Amino acid sequence: MSDTPSTGDVRRAAAILRDGGLVAFPTETVYGLGAAARNAGAVARLYAVKGRPADHPVIVHLASAEDLGGWAAEIPPAATALATAFWPGPLTLVLRRGAGVPNAVTGGRETIGLRVPDQPLALALLRAFGDGIAAPSANRFGAVSPTTAAHVRESLGDDVDLILDGGPSSVGVESTIVDLSTPAAPLLLRAGGTPVEELAAVLGAVPQPDLGPARAPGMLAAHYAPRARVELCTDGAALTARAAALLSAGTPAVAAVLPSRTRATLPPELTVLARPRDTAAYARDLYALLRDADARGVSTLLVVPPDAAGIGLAVRDRLARAARSTGGDHA
Ligand code: TXA
Ligand code: MG
Numbered sequence: 001m002s003d004t005p006s007t008g009d010v011r012r013a014a015a016i017l018r019d020g021g022l023v024a025f026p027t028e029t030v031y032g033l034g035a036a037a038r039n040a041g042a043v044a045r046l047y048a049v050k051g052r053p054a055d056h057p058v059i060v061h062l063a064s065a066e067d068l069g070g071w072a073a074e075i076p077p078a079a080t081a082l083a084t085a086f087w088p089g090p091l092t093l094v095l096r097r098g099a100g101v102p103n104a105v106t107g108g109r110e111t112i113g114l115r116v117p118d119q120p121l122a123l124a125l126l127r128a129f130g131d132g133i134a135a136p137s138a139n140r141f142g143a144v145s146p147t148t149a150a151h152v153r154e155s156l157g158d159d160v161d162l163i164l165d166g167g168p169s170s171v172g173v174e175s176t177i178v179d180l181s182t183p184a185a186p187l188l189l190r191a192g193g194t195p196v197e198e199l200a201a202v203l204g205a206v207p208q209p210d211l212g213p214a215r216a217p218g219m220l221a222a223h224y225a226p227r228a229r230v231e232l233c234t235d236g237a238a239l240t241a242r243a244a245a246l247l248s249a250g251t252p253a254v255a256a257v258l259p260s261r262t263r264a265t266l267p268p269e270l271t272v273l274a275r276p277r278d279t280a281a282y283a284r285d286l287y288a289l290l291r292d293a294d295a296r297g298v299s300t301l302l303v304v305p306p307d308a309a310g311i312g313l314a315v316r317d318r319l320a321r322a323a324r325s326t327g328g329d330h331a
Helices: 007-018 040-050 065-070 077-086 120-129 149-159 196-203 236-248 279-295 312-325
Strands: 023-025 032-036 059-061 091-096 111-115 176-179 187-190 229-232 254-257 271-274 300-303
Touching: 007 023, 007 032, 007 120, 023 120, 023 149, 032 040, 032 120, 065 077, 077 091, 077 196, 149 279, 176 196, 229 312, 236 254, 236 300, 271 279, 279 312
Parallel strands: 059 111, 091 176, 229 300, 254 271, 254 300
Antiparallel strands: 023 032, 091 111, 176 187
């Protein structure tokens, strides 16, 4: 649908969820593919459509932090503090799961990932549905996450019963995931839309990345990959040199993305896909840029990542994964 969804559309979407169907909906981070979280059959269909292994847990979306008690066994003080500070918003909390939470959403684990999204249509849907909605990003397993309704349609087509179109996602990268399920210090399982600096200000310490066996299984594999080979360049000079080498070797369809502030004297034959004006714009446009590279048949995408501050950490993380999984990273 191209018009702004109405109350009727939201009611219809909630009814589809109640019947065990799948509804794609906008969040501030990326579009989610939603199913009734307590309906094991619906969640099984969700996994089948995504092509996702059954032992990967899925985030359950809630209308409000007041609903946490229905899903978590206990709510540690740090969880209350983070929920108060950042919900609704791009932050997922991993907590010990409550009694009766189906294995389907936890991947059989003792923990559950929960978040309250900051997007009016998502919140309207959650309120109309009246319970938790399990929703991974609305792309096939291993592909680039969707930040528009058109991306969802391209990826999932008729496998989804309804797509609510809320326009482009405002943040553009997935939620930050913090594990509070153990007595140990909070762990950062995924950099994302909520900057770690802001988490640290609330927690009193910087959450450390999980260095043990990965607890967020979706993060193990190199995801977020376009077909184009993604190569990371440290600065404008490095990008210019690499572009010149590729072009003089006759490499077709070389393109670049670099921050507007990055100085570079680019070869005129180089296609510049974007020069994001700041890190927020870089994050917001990142996945659309990767899709654009593929749509244009780009063979090699040369990228200068943003600085690591704020949401830049998440953008750098996704670009590093894209480079790793497309062979553009020789590490
Ligand atoms: O921004 C987002 O988080 C988006 C929107 C739709 O909310 N969702 C999203 O879902 O990115 P997905 O399924 O693509 O990624 C969820 C990540 C996976 O890496 C998964 O392993 C991790 O969250 N996760 C979910 N529940 C977990 C749990 N109980 N323990 C550890 N990791 C968990
Ligand atoms: Mg995903």
